[in-house]
Amino acid sequence: MTQGRGETWERISLASARIPFRLKVGVVWLAIFAVLVTLFVLASFDGDWIRDEFRFVAGGLIYTIYIAVGGIVLAVALATIGALSRVSSNPVLYGVSGFYVSFFRGTPLIVQMFLIYLALPQVGINLQDRFPGIPQTVVDSLVLEAALAGTIALGLNYGAYMTEIFRAGIQSVAGGQGEAADALGMTYGQKMRKVVLPQAFRVIIPPTGNEFIAMMKDTALVSFLGFTLAHAEVFKRATLVGKSDFKNLEALILASGLYWGLTVVFTFFQRKLEARVSRGYVRTPGAVRAKLDSSGSAHGGAET
Amino acid sequence: MTVVPADDERDVVVRVRGLRKSFGHLEVVAGVDLDLHAGEVMVIFGRSGSGKSTLLRCVNFLEDPTAGTVEVAGMTLTGGHRTRRKREQVRRLRRHVGMVFQQFNLFPQMTAIDNVLVAPQCARLGNRDSLRARGLELLDRVGLADKADEHPIRLSGGQQQRVAIARALAMDPEVMLFDEPTSALDPELTGEVLSVMKSLATDLHVPMMVVTHEMGFAREVASRMMFFHEGVVLEEGPPAQIFAEPKFPETRTFLDAVL
Numbered sequence: 001m002t003q004g005r006g007e008t009w010e011r012i013s014l015a016s017a018r019i020p021f022r023l024k025v026g027v028v029w030l031a032i033f034a035v036l037v038t039l040f041v042l043a044s045f046d047g048d049w050i051r052d053e054f055r056f057v058a059g060g061l062i063y064t065i066y067i068a069v070g071g072i073v074l075a076v077a078l079a080t081i082g083a084l085s086r087v088s089s090n091p092v093l094y095g096v097s098g099f100y101v102s103f104f105r106g107t108p109l110i111v112q113m114f115l116i117y118l119a120l121p122q123v124g125i126n127l128q129d130r131f132p133g134i135p136q137t138v139v140d141s142l143v144l145e146a147a148l149a150g151t152i153a154l155g156l157n158y159g160a161y162m163t164e165i166f167r168a169g170i171q172s173v174a175g176g177q178g179e180a181a182d183a184l185g186m187t188y189g190q191k192m193r194k195v196v197l198p199q200a201f202r203v204i205i206p207p208t209g210n211e212f213i214a215m216m217k218d219t220a221l222v223s224f225l226g227f228t229l230a231h232a233e234v235f236k237r238a239t240l241v242g243k244s245d246f247k248n249l250e251a252l253i254l255a256s257g258l259y260w261g262l263t264v265v266f267t268f269f270q271r272k273l274e275a276r277v278s279r280g281y282v283r284t285p286g287a288v289r290a291k292l293d294s295s296g297s298a299h300g301g302a303e304t
Numbered sequence: 305m306t307v308v309p310a311d312d313e314r315d316v317v318v319r320v321r322g323l324r325k326s327f328g329h330l331e332v333v334a335g336v337d338l339d340l341h342a343g344e345v346m347v348i349f350g351r352s353g354s355g356k357s358t359l360l361r362c363v364n365f366l367e368d369p370t371a372g373t374v375e376v377a378g379m380t381l382t383g384g385h386r387t388r389r390k391r392e393q394v395r396r397l398r399r400h401v402g403m404v405f406q407q408f409n410l411f412p413q414m415t416a417i418d419n420v421l422v423a424p425q426c427a428r429l430g431n432r433d434s435l436r437a438r439g440l441e442l443l444d445r446v447g448l449a450d451k452a453d454e455h456p457i458r459l460s461g462g463q464q465q466r467v468a469i470a471r472a473l474a475m476d477p478e479v480m481l482f483d484e485p486t487s488a489l490d491p492e493l494t495g496e497v498l499s500v501m502k503s504l505a506t507d508l509h510v511p512m513m514v515v516t517h518e519m520g521f522a523r524e525v526a527s528r529m530m531f532f533h534e535g536v537v538l539e540e541g542p543p544a545q546i547f548a549e550p551k552f553p554e555t556r557t558f559l560d561a562v563l
Binding site (some may be wrong): 176177179180182184185187194195198281 | 364366395396398399402403407409410411412413421423426427457469471472475506
């Protein structure tokens, strides 16, 4: 009995070894989707509703992307300045960047969004009461549109995390590299631009990609600040139509799919970029083979 | 201060006076005076930890000397805290001092020719084409013209160090500093680097300060040798004298150990 069962198991595992691993993984994914679809069908999932509302909800993608790209551009700029300050011997730069990182990592993103959206206008108004000399335009400029306030908050918050990533990247560049640049008489700016940052970049890209993916999804938080209907991003639009039609399952699944798709597309480009910046660090197999071939033929030539 | 004969004054390339360097309480260089003259090859040797590398690194201010002065190419810099003004002076001094490191320190993201060109380009020493022609000439001098467009990772250690020598030469330095240039190399690769260094000395008469354990190179190429011991120059002299009749037992012990 045990003998027979062992035999069967043996035959199954032998048969299984002939199926490629990736194919098996694909089957697992399909199975998961099948289970989910079954569950949704049992829950009376309304596919037609999704088709009707797709255009409206997906129309929010452009604003999601605007906010995410704006946020990441601001974050990268802040992180570059912040990281250079963190490795600087200037006490002012070091102190300011340390405060920045500590505050924006130490408080919740949603609180920071509301600080910029709701608290900043109050600061302007109260200051003007005390100092009437402050022109109205300054006070007005502190009243920000929700998407803009959210973008700034995302940039500030992620900039703080990325400051630490960039700092680690800069410090990962071997000390001898900076010394060699110094010994060649380069200025600090030249050393950073030509020698240190390009090498740090390679280390920084993968974690920065992760931060960008996280940020794309945190753009959904902006919807809590308020919105103008025309400029609502994906999550706002999904909840809007989902609640009014009582199709929350469908609406949220749709929103999830859109965010997911966005990250899949981004991950693809991130891989390409990573491959690009690793030039100079890998002896590409093709190149090595070419080298072997040429030396091999030279050797053969010498023999004949 | 030592009194230097007047006829020596004219061709002094590097003049070091009263140089001291401490790390915390540890004094690594404890008062060094030296003159390097035009065309001279000075080999500095001694036990590891004797402070010879630190001395070399003080000459181009990779380490700030605690006290003393360094004079290169008509510029005199004193030790102590590095102020904003001094930082700029240090940078100008370094343009006249080439340095070759133990670990090569080539820039891995650049090709060999770009490694050679980057410093002259930063210093705006000429237009792209003329600089490139000169860079290729330098790579040819170290025997690597055919490797100009390779990244350092595809070069052997000896080839990398030769590119590093070409890179240091690109600024047309008044003096070259070599900090144990062959110590990180496999034994069979040291020869190619040493022969490039020898050709710099004998063909181009580039003044050099070389920290090394390669006593064969010293015997053949050095005009003067300095035995460094516990932060000071214990003795100096031409190789023939140092090898044949060192004045101090410490020197003899060291030479017996490495020869």
